[in-house]
Amino acid sequence: MTPMEHPTDVTGEFSTYSGVVQDSTFRGVVGSFGARLQED
Amino acid sequence: MDAGFETVAPTYSDIEAPKSVAFDMNLADMIADSTVRSWFTLNNGSISLNTADSGWNDPISTAIIVPSQDGRLVDDGIERNDSYRGTYFGAEGDFVCTADGYKIERKDAGDTPCMLASGTWTFTPADGATVMVPDQDWLAFGVWVTAPDDEVNGVHRVGVFHESMDNMPVADSLTGKASYEGSTAGVYVDRNRSDDMDKTGLFTARAMLEADFGNNSTPGTLTGMIDNFKDDQGRFLGEDTAADPNDPVKGGDSDWSVVLNAGTITANTGLPPATSVAQRMVCRGMPAVGAPSSTGQETG
16 A cells, blocks of 8 residues: 555644643643655 | 734645646546546536536536627527537636527626526537646644733633645545654743743644554554744744753753644544544643643633
């Protein structure tokens, strides 16, 4: 099975943080991504 | 209150401008979506258009433009093999009626373009006819941040978005593994630093994903990592000390990275909703993960 038979791209979102939302201890990241198939 | 919001929404995309393509036998092969591909598949040089049940909201009908004939509306009495020059998705060609009694109607009084209102027609593109084909393989993603006028007591809102050309194959047919790499963008808040300097802003980073498509009895999984976090000036994020630099090239544990926990690839959709994968994660170089966030995150 060749790589091109797989989805060529993947998109999504991710987040990670410590502390409690809506107080001053929030620390972390919120983001989205787009990734493409890598052919070996 | 949150009056007077200011919103920024950096977006990243590799979408390219539509291209002018000859309307010939090769055109359909360029189209990723199977339904759209059928709209441009020539059979003996023509396309069969069944307009019997279509309406003004139908994508085919709205793509057809037949100028009124000498300023008059051709509305009925059309006979088999009558031909009308017009355009189909912008490509010039001839619409030919396949039976007696079909109609060409005008949407509203005063409109020049008309619609093939009933029956089956064929469209034959003219020599040299072209169609503007949108990019068939693109990604787009980004983040939005809304800041209140009151930076101290107001509520910041953060959300993310992502979209791409929908050209995934059916997962049932997939086996083996594949790796993906791309970019990310988002917002960071870095507090409780050793230098007591709170930092926040936009970031870009690198995304690396590994998909195992499983087999007939075992569902596949998607795992991955986000790393190489940089601020909007291109500087690596995270604590940066001589003993523990945040530059991933230099080693150490201060550089941020987010490890995505495995998500199950579903049989019908090909891949799991990315949010279900991304919200379960562990990270390195950052404090332990709290509760997952959601689109529309609010922070103090």
